[in-house]
Structures are given as structure tokens and as C-alpha cells.
Amino acid sequence: MSAPAPEALNRAKSLFAVIPDYPEPGVTFQDITPVLADPEGLTTLAEALLAPFAGQFDLIAGIEARGFLLAGAMAGLTNARGGSAGVLTIRKAGKLPSPAAKVSYELEYGSAAIEAPDVLRPGHRVLIVDDVLATGGTIAACRELVTELGAEVVGATAVMKVEALDGEKIAGEVHSLFSC
8 A cells, every 4th residue: 555645745734733821721632523524535545544554463553542543444444455453442540341451551641551452363463543652651562462462563653743742762662653
């Protein structure tokens, strides 16, 4: 799968809703919700997130909640274009009746935990997707969770990277489409 043209990426980025002073004063929130609602924008994001990893994965692990939407779009696009991919939902702790594994991690404002359902098998190749790479804790925990369950992480990708937080120090390499 080839990467979308720069003009298409610029158009998708132009759809972001930029919200100053949210969730607190001094923070500028980049909301991708309008892009998800736009068929052309969503397809552009999915293509761009997939391009470096084409043919390398069996499952796309979407991190709750916007990661679920991105993973579904990415898997659908992969399947429609002759590939094969399913979706693995990475949930916040306490959302699954019987999780296969749980990993706790630190955030800039506390701690959290994520869980995975019992669908991963040894040999599965997993691409991780999230909307934003901030401090990197969630993606790092997802990498650990997938590995703990015997699968292989082939890469991680995110729509937006918050440069000032240097999340790749914790998350490892993450293919990001945009920076803020």
C-alpha cells in the first residue's frame, strides 16, 4: 500500500479541530474527530498509517478508544485491497470480563492499566495504532502486553506526536503522521 499524496495529508490535517486551553489552560487540543467523520480524510489517515507496514501484520491493535476506530478503518482498507488483517482491541483495565493479560504503566499524571482479550496466538504479527503519542506509556504498555501474550510487535503508528513530551523515549519508535 502506498502512502497518500502530501496534498491529501494536508487536507486531512486541515480537518482537525484545534481547541485552545483544553483540557487545561495552556494546552492546545488537536481533535481528530472531524477527520474520522470525513470518508476521504479517514481513508487518507488509514493509508498513511499503514504504508510503512504493508504486508507485515496479521492484526492491528487499536488502543481505546480512537485507536479502535483507526484500527477498524485500517483493517478494512487492508482487506479491501487484497491483504488480510483483523483488529485487536486494547482496553482500559476493567472493561473485559476475562482478560488474557494486563499491564500497568505510569502516565504524566498518575498510573493506568490496559488489558487484551484472549485472541492473540504465538506467531501473530501485530501493528499498534493510537491517535496520539504523548508520553509514550500507553504504547510501551501495549508493546509489553502483545509480547507477553506471545505475539510479535511489528511496529507502532500514531496520527499525532506531541514533540515536547518525547514519547518515543518510552514507547520506542513510532511512525507518526503529524507533530505538534
